[in-house]
Amino acid sequence: MKINGNAIRPGMVIEHQGRLWRAVKIQHTQPGKGGAYLQVELKDIRSGTKLNDRFRSSETVERARLDQKDYQFIFSEGDMFTFMDTETYDQITLSGDLIGEDQAPYLQEGMTVTIESHDDDPIAMQLPDTVALDIVEADAVVKGQTASSSYKPALLENGVRTLVPPHIETGTRVIINTADGSYVERAKD
Template sequence: MISSNDFRTGVSIELDGSVWRVVEFLHVKPGKGSAFVRTKLKNVQSGSVVERTFRAGETVPQANLEKRVMQHTYKDGDQFVFMDMESYEEASLSQEQIGTRVKYLKEGMEVNVIQWGEQVLEVELPTSVVLEVTQTDPGVKGDTATGGSKPAIVETGAQVMVPLFISEGERIKVDTRNDSYLGRE
């Protein structure tokens, strides 16, 4: 159990049979009446966001989430197979379970898999990955009217905007949170 006074951004709680993550919180102490905590909660399974108010000191069950380090071993059709690095058990996850960042997933990459009981809630990729540029147009000197960047396709099939001097075959570092180019590797 966790008190509403202990809510912080990122804390996971159980409400109505689902796992909710605190996105925003605000402790309010009105001049008249008792204090309360106004929160914005995101359902981890469905992604829906709701606003909910709790009385100050109200206790709610804290979600018992387990974070396991797993390695992506191979892709089997539309299923991605991961191996637990401690027990060597394999688990198959669909593209929907992994989310939009699947475009940066490479074989052999270690990720954090967050589970609630036996249910996989999300897959956390590293914040940055090193990928090889497989296709990009050659940069033309003086062609900076577009801000000095061009699209490039990396080895996983994702498209990233890169500077004009990047050419095919180079390895670049990409931020998986916002799809941005971080530098050469």
């Protein structure tokens, strides 16, 4: 599908120079002389290389059609992760490079994720927005730090460190944002 060069948004996947690119950052620029353009930082989906390019509103860009399908995470073996299609029960195995080292710790058995594919070739995986995890280690509260909203370091069951409010203790189940690993709230279960 053709779109104007100024319609590119972060997260969008486009076909450019014969390859698939994901827009990471965009900046609209209006120089004093000449026409306005969009400065876009692109990341190659397959190789991970980055490219900065300018797109004018008069240019057209091909937006890639991605198929999104829900899969259930089954297990991981080394650097390979196995998922099952929730409709056909077919299994696919993805490499750790495709999943990303920042997302892999949040995968839990039975979790439903969305896998994006282009021409039946998986190119990305999206986690749910939040996950529930147990705190396995939390620092003690320092008395007298209640004047401002203070947070203390804690270790989650998946090995990721995060900051939690002072009232959260070891063994507490909390909701964590998968995008940045930040504390959201205490789990209600």
